[in-house]
Amino acid sequence: MSGYAGLLAALLLAPLLPGVINRTKSFFAGRRGPPLLQAYFDLAKLLRKGAVYSTTTTWLFRAGPVVGLAAMLVASALAPFGGVSAPLAFAGDFLFFAGLLGVTRFMTMLAALDTGSSFEGMGASREAQFAALAEPAFLLGLTAVAWKTGGLSLSGMLGTNSFATWSGAAAPLALVCVSLLVVFLAENARIPVDDPNTHLELTMIHEVMVLDHGGPDLALIQYAAALKLWVLGSLVVGIALPVRSLAHGWAFAASVAGMLGLCVVVGVVESCLARLRLTRVPQLLLGAGVLSLLALFIGLK
Amino acid sequence: MTLLLAALGLLVAGGAASLLCRRSHRAANLIGAGSAAAACALGLVPAVTGLVGGGARLESAWSVPGGSLALAIDPLSAFFLVPLFGLCGLAAVYGAGYLSRAPGGRSPGPPWFYFSWLVAGMVVVVTARNAVLFLVAWEVMSLASYFLVTRDDEREDVREAGWTYLVATHFGNACLIALFALLGPRSLDFADFGPASHAGLLFVLALIGFGTKAGFMPLHVWLPEAHPAAPSHVSAVMSGVMIKMGIYGLLRTLTWLGPPPLWWGGLLIGAGAASGVVAVMFALAQRDLKRVLAYSSVENTSIIALGLGVGLVGLHDGTPGVAILGIAGALLHVWTHALGKGLLFLGAGAVLHATGTRDLDRLGGLSRAMPLTSATFLVGAAAIAGLPPLSGFFSEFLILYGAVQHAGLHSLAAMVGLALMSGLAAAAFVRAFGGVFLGVARDDGVRGAHDPGAAMRAPMAILAPALLVLGLATPVLLPALTPVVEQVGGLPARRVLEAATAPLAVVVLGSVILIALVALIAGLRRLLLAGRTVGAAVTWDCGYAHPAPRMQYTASSFAQPLTDLFGPVLRARRTGDAPRGLFPEAAAFATRTPDVVREAAWRPLFDLVSGALHAMHRLQHGRLHLYVISIALTLVVLLLWRLS
Numbered sequence: 003m004s005g006y007a008g009l010l011a012a013l014l015l016a017p018l019l020p021g022v023i024n025r026t027k028s029f030f031a032g033r034r035g036p037p038l039l040q041a042y043f044d045l046a047k048l049l050r051k052g053a054v055y056s057t058t059t060t061w062l063f064r065a066g067p068v069v070g071l072a073a074m075l076v077a078s079a080l081a082p083f084g085g086v087s088a089p090l091a092f093a094g095d096f097l098f099f100a101g102l103l104g105v106t107r108f109m110t111m112l113a114a115l116d117t118g119s120s121f122e123g124m125g126a127s128r129e130a131q132f133a134a135l136a137e138p139a140f141l142l143g144l145t146a147v148a149w150k151t152g153g154l155s156l157s158g159m160l161g162t163n164s165f166a167t168w169s170g171a172a173a174p175l176a177l178v179c180v181s182l183l184v185v186f187l188a189e190n191a192r193i194p195v196d197d198p199n200t201h202l203e204l205t206m207i208h209e210v211m212v213l214d215h216g217g218p219d220l221a222l223i224q225y226a227a228a229l230k231l232w233v234l235g236s237l238v239v240g241i242a243l244p245v246r247s248l249a250h251g252w253a254f255a256a257s258v259a260g261m262l263g264l265c266v267v268v269g270v271v272e273s274c275l276a277r278l279r280l281t282r283v284p285q286l287l288l289g290a291g292v293l294s295l296l297a298l299f300i301g302l303k
Numbered sequence: 304m305t306l307l308l309a310a311l312g313l314l315v316a317g318g319a320a321s322l323l324c325r326r327s328h329r330a331a332n333l334i335g336a337g338s339a340a341a342a343c344a345l346g347l348v349p350a351v352t353g354l355v356g357g358g359a360r361l362e363s364a365w366s367v368p369g370g371s372l373a374l375a376i377d378p379l380s381a382f383f384l385v386p387l388f389g390l391c392g393l394a395a396v397y398g399a400g401y402l403s404r405a406p407g408g409r410s411p412g413p414p415w416f417y418f419s420w421l422v423a424g425m426v427v428v429v430t431a432r433n434a435v436l437f438l439v440a441w442e443v444m445s446l447a448s449y450f451l452v453t454r455d456d457e458r459e460d461v462r463e464a465g466w467t468y469l470v471a472t473h474f475g476n477a478c479l480i481a482l483f484a485l486l487g488p489r490s491l492d493f494a495d496f497g498p499a500s501h502a503g504l505l506f507v508l509a510l511i512g513f514g515t516k517a518g519f520m521p522l523h524v525w526l527p528e529a530h531p532a533a534p535s536h537v538s539a540v541m542s543g544v545m546i547k548m549g550i551y552g553l554l555r556t557l558t559w560l561g562p563p564p565l566w567w568g569g570l571l572i573g574a575g576a577a578s579g580v581v582a583v584m585f586a587l588a589q590r591d592l593k594r595v596l597a598y599s600s601v602e603n604t605s606i607i608a609l610g611l612g613v614g615l616v617g618l619h620d621g622t623p624g625v626a627i628l629g630i631a632g633a634l635l636h637v638w639t640h641a642l643g644k645g646l647l648f649l650g651a652g653a654v655l656h657a658t659g660t661r662d663l664d665r666l667g668g669l670s671r672a673m674p675l676t677s678a679t680f681l682v683g684a685a686a687i688a689g690l691p692p693l694s695g696f697f698s699e700f701l702i703l704y705g706a707v708q709h710a711g712l713h714s715l716a717a718m719v720g721l722a723l724m725s726g727l728a729a730a731a732f733v734r735a736f737g738g739v740f741l742g743v744a745r746d747d748g749v750r751g752a753h754d755p756g757a758a759m760r761a762p763m764a765i766l767a768p769a770l771l772v773l774g775l776a777t778p779v780l781l782p783a784l785t786p787v788v789e790q791v792g793g794l795p796a797r798r799v800l801e802a803a804t805a806p807l808a809v810v811v812l813g814s815v816i817l818i819a820l821v822a823l824i825a826g827l828r829r830l831l832l833a834g835r836t837v838g839a840a841v842t843w844d845c846g847y848a849h850p851a852p853r854m855q856y857t858a859s860s861f862a863q864p865l866t867d868l869f870g871p872v873l874r875a876r877r878t879g880d881a882p883r884g885l886f887p888e889a890a891a892f893a894t895r896t897p898d899v900v901r902e903a904a905w906r907p908l909f910d911l912v913s914g915a916l917h918a919m920h921r922l923q924h925g926r927l928h929l930y931v932i933s934i935a936l937t938l939v940v941l942l943l944w945r946l947s
Contacts, residue, residue: 052835056842058743060670062681068828072820076813092809094704101691101700102817104729108690111733112681115856117842118668118742123856130733131864134726141703141722149710214843218831222824284868298715 005091005157007254008083012236013075015258016228017041019235019265023192026269041228045221053217058118066113067215067222073105074229081233082157084254085245091157096144099156099233100137103189106226107133114211125210128280132188132195132207135287140185142294143178147241149301150174160240164247174297179242181297184290186234188283190227193272195283235264304359307376307430310346310388311423313338318419322412329403335415336399339422343392346426350388353381356786362432369491370435374427378786379558382634383429383551386641390543391422393762397649398536400758401656414454414534421447421540428548434483434491441479441548445472445516448545451537452529464528470909471525475515479552482508486559498561506567509556510574517549517604520578521900527585530597531661535652538593542600543645547637550607554791562793563615565713571612572713576720579605583727584869587734587862588896592651592661595735596644599687602724603640607633609717610702616713617705618792625714627799628705630792631781636698638773643686643695646766650680653759654739657752663738663858665746672752675760677740679767684732686770689725692814694774697807699725704806730865738858745852775811778804859894866896874899 021038028035037043055063080099082088088095111129114122144159150171153159168175188195191208200206212223239260245253278286317338324331349359353376360375376384398418402411424444431437449472453465485505486496499505511522518526526546530538557563579602586598610633617626653676654669655661670677686693703721706714744750754760773780781800788796844850866873879892922933 049831052837053832054838054840057839058668058842060741062670062741064828065825068824069821072817072824075820076817079816080813090809090813092806094700094707094806095809097700097703097707098691098810098813101689101696102813104688104725105685105690105817108685108688108729108733112737112741115733115737115741115861116670118852118855119842119844119850120854120856121845123737123742123861126733126737127856127861127864130730130861131868134723134730134865137726138719138722142718145707145718148707154704154707213845217835218828222828280864295715295719302710302712302715 005082005087005089008081008086008236008257009079009089011083011254011258012078012081012229012232015261016232017045017225019231019261020228022262022265023269023272026266027273030270030273041224045225048216048221048224049218051217053219056117056214059116059214063113063116063214064219066109066116067219067226069109070106071222071226071229073102073109074226074233077102077233078229080156081236082160082240083236084250084257085161085163085248086250086253087157087161091155093154093158095155095157096148096159097141100141103230104133104137106230110208110211110223113215117214119214121210122213125207125213128207129211132283132287135284135291136185136188139181139287139290139294140189142291142298143181143185144237146174146178146294146297146301149298156237156240160237162246163240164244167246168244171301174300175241177293177297177300179238181290181293182234182238182241184286186238187268187271188287189234190231192268194275194278194286197277232261235261239264304349304361304374304376306345307349307359307374307426308361310342311426313342313345314419314423314426317342318416318423321415321419324412325410328410328412331410331412331415332399332403335411335418336395336402339395339398339415339419340392342419343388343395343422346384346388347392349376350381350384354378354385354787355783360432365433365436367435369433371433371492372436373432373492373494374430374436375432376430377790379551379554379790380429382784382787383547383637384426386547386638387422387425387429387544390641390645391425391540393765394536394540394645394649397539397652397759397762398534400756401534401536401652403758414451414537417447417450418537418540421451421537421545425544425548429551432493434487434493437493438476438479438483441476444545444548445476448529448533448537448541451541452533454534455532460528461532464525464532468525468529471515471522475512475522478508478512478515482512482556493555493559496559499559502560503564503567505556506560506563509553510570513549513552513556514574514608515549516546517553517608518546518601519574519605519608520581520601521904523578523582523601524898524901524905526601527589527594527597527898530600530648531591531593535593535648535655538596538652539645539648542596542648543641546600546604547641550604550633550637553611557615558790558793563619565616565619568612568615568617568619569713571608571615572717572720573612575605575607575609575612576716576724578602579609579724580720580727581872583724583731584865584872585896585898586731587727587869588866588873588875590663590859592654592663592666592735592739593648595663595731596647596651599728599731600640600644602728603636603644603687606699606702606721606724607636607640609633609720610636610698610705613702613705613709613714613717614792616711617709618794620709620711622709623792623794623796624799624802625705625709626792626794627788627796628701628708628803630788631784631796631800631803632698632701632705634784634787634791635694635701635777635781639686639694639698639770642766642770642773643683643693646679646683646763646770647687649759649763649766650676650683653755653763654752656755656759658749660746660749663735665744666739666749667745667852667855668741668743669749669752670740673740673754675754675764679763680740681736682767682770684736686774688729688732690729691810692774692817693770694777695770697774697777697810700807700810701803704803727865730862734858734861737861742855743852745855745857775814778807778811781807872899874902
């Protein structure tokens with residue numbers, strides 16, 4: 003089983019994840035909830051629609067979703083899945099991965115500011131703040147894994163993750179897992195950082211930045227968001243699950259199950275926690291950074 | 304060498320000729336810009352051949368004590384000469400357009416004269432092989448840029464900026480004079496400098512002296528004052544090239560001092576990380592576009608220092624891979640910043656030209672009116688923010704890639720610093736670009752802007768793609784930089800650099816895929832929307848039927864969460880009247896973020912010094928006969944001292 007299977011799984015299964023999260027939340031709320039495949043239906047519907055653009059906007063507004071999705075697609079090719087190397091794996095690829103996340107964010111924020119809307123400006127401002135704090139936690143966390151496993155590429159770090167790795171370095175790996183989980187929640191605009199269900203409250207970050215997008219543009223954004231959920235999730239799952247101890251087919255199945263499990267965790271978190279006050283979010287993200295640092299100190303030669 | 308001398312001659316002659324054209328502003332402008340651009344084109348030839356191995360040397364006696372007229376192009380010099388000539392040439396072309404409509408009918412002759420001397424001074428700085436010659440050229444460079452900074456000297460803030468610059472630059476020069484005096488008690492020729500006995504002291508002197516020019520915090524005080532005050536093409540040259548002379552000096556000094564102890568690298572990493580993070584916080588808090596860019600320059604030279612620090616730590620630890628990657632990343636960032644920040648200052652100049660303001664909270668919506676400036680500024684901003692596939696990403700990649708392989712406390716500090724800087728720099732540039740070009744204008748005064756003329760457009764149109772090419776060409780460029788890295792690091796670098804190109808080649812592949820995917824998805828989107836209704840409406844804005852420009856998020860509001868978070872560092876001042884009563888009539892709110900280092904450290908020091916020097920005023924009384932007496936007395940005392 004080659005790395006392309008993982009890429010293919012990302013491309014096909016990514017829109018499934020929001021469905022799993024929503025079903026979990028519905029279960030907790032005692033509702034039936036939307037179908038598991040709702041995100042696919044939404045994408046299909048949006049792709050068939052026309053579009054309305056604000057007269058304030060320029061080409062940047064139209065370029066935002068396009069570049070954002072392209073960057074996430076390349077990032078998907080960098081993230082290993084199921085214990086095998088990613089199609090694009092090289093030493094230092096996690097730095098490129100972080101750069102691609104940066105490109106998506108940069109373009110999303112610019113497209114939001116292009117509308118001249120105060121709400122979208124507010125969202126972009128918060129996104130800039132939280133991303134600036136999440137980035138160190140993310141890079142340091144992965145560096146800790148790199149130092150522990152001796153791999154300089156994501157595939158080298160996660161693809162060799164076995165029971166032996168975990169028993170040798172349980173403490174730093176667990177710390178990084180928690181840290182990356184926080185980054186995962188923040189970057190994907192989930193509770194406790196952002197509430198994906200609100201558009202019009204003053205709580206919103208990601209949803210408000212895409213408020214003026216519609217039709218195929220919104221489809222690109224939603225697909226890119228699902229991919230982001232998948233690739234960041236696959237890193238968390240890749241560290242948490244020592245799948246290298248399993249045979250290839252089983253490792254793949256375990257990873258898919260892990261992704262779905264992660265979505266259930268997210269659903270449980272969203273059902274049990276309230277969104278943090280915005281002034282508390284930096285503390286949460288700095289806390290994640292400190293956990294990553296701690297993991298690095300433990301791993302220091 | 305002949306071409307280099309010809310370029311120098313052309314610069315000096317062209318500057319003088321432009322100064323002489325007092326009658327015709329047009330002629331002065333054309334001669335000044337033309338000669339500077341031609342000289343840079345001439346100089347680019349020996350610079351490029353020097354980089355690929357064709358060094359050159361010139362030596363002749365000089366009547367100055369301790370001096371000899373020794374000039375040479377080696378790989379390190381050539382590495383700095385390429386962006387120097389490249390950016391100065393483009394800035395000269397831009398300046399021809401920028402100064403052609405100089406306000407107030409002032410002749411463009413003097414600015415061109417000083418511009419030529421500035422370029423000539425920098426060329427001699429990087430090619431000089433004698434300390435006296437180096438210091439003279441250094442002073443020429445500093446003074447020429449001082450006169451350029453104080454061009455609008457009728458303005459109070461410009462005079463203040465000029466004064467700060469003059470004091471700061473001479474503070475640095477004093478350290479450099481001490482450095483060279485200690486380096487060369489026997490001979491002041493660079494060739495005779497060798498591993499020194501008190502290398503630690505020399506290193507600190509070099510770090511302070513050259514760091515003042517490079518703008519490391521807290522020595523950066525002059526930079527955010529001087530960059531906005533100068534004409535924009537001069538800001539581009541000062542930020543893109545002149546502050547790199549500090550980096551050049553530091554690198555050159557390192558080649559004399561012998562193997563570095565660990566604390567040198569630690570000091571560079573610590574200073575670079577702290578100075579860079581604080582600088583980018585200040586960049587986030589500025590309202591003046593050119594001050595944002597100036598603080599970002601402090602951040603970028605800090606990244607260079609940090610990369611160099613990683614290199615030195617690697618040298619000390621005997622891990623050549625880390626050493627070479629750190630140094631190579633620092634060097635690549637020199638070029639990245641020269642092109643990127645040069646481009647951004649030229650863009651800021653075009654905005655200033657078109658609207659008459661640099662205030663981010665008044666501008667807005669210019670991307671429609673100034674498509675070329677907007678697009679090129681975006682490229683520059685993304686490159687300086689370190690986003691792939693532009694060259695800023697590649698230089699930061701090399702430094703981080705080196706640090707990751709080191710696995711020690713020093714590299715940890717470097718990574719924390721760089722990771723924080725890159726996130727905050729992205730925020731700062733989204734803010735700057737958004738404030739100027741996106742949304743709609745917040746102030747009626749800035750409507751009706753348009754892209755500048757061809758002379759100003761062309762340099763921006765060249766620099767923007769150059770940033771992409773420099774990024775994508777890194778795997779090819781890096782092995783070609785081997786001699787430079789070897790000269791700085793003092794160890795063979797070829798194999799490490801060739802090994803480093805393997806991951807970089809994949810990054811380039813990924814970048815090409817990214818660009819191809821962008822084209823593909825854009826085509827798909829176009830295909831989907833073809834034949835469907837594509838409407839236009841006002842920005843939705845949650846139900847407001849008539850969104851007004853003043854409802855927009857301003858650049859200040861954009862940065863507010865971050866500037867609040869860093870409040871203890873930034874110490875912003877808030878003034879204003881809160882709305883009072885049931886029917887409030889007036890309310891006002893303003894924030895200002897003065898440079899905390901300048902306020903807390905330098906201003907008290909300046910006050911102290913000027914207070915102490917006030918006592919000397921008693922000697923300046925204007926009575927000629929007393930002056931003559933004091934001179935005569937001094938001579939007598941000296942004579943007696945000599946006789947005894």
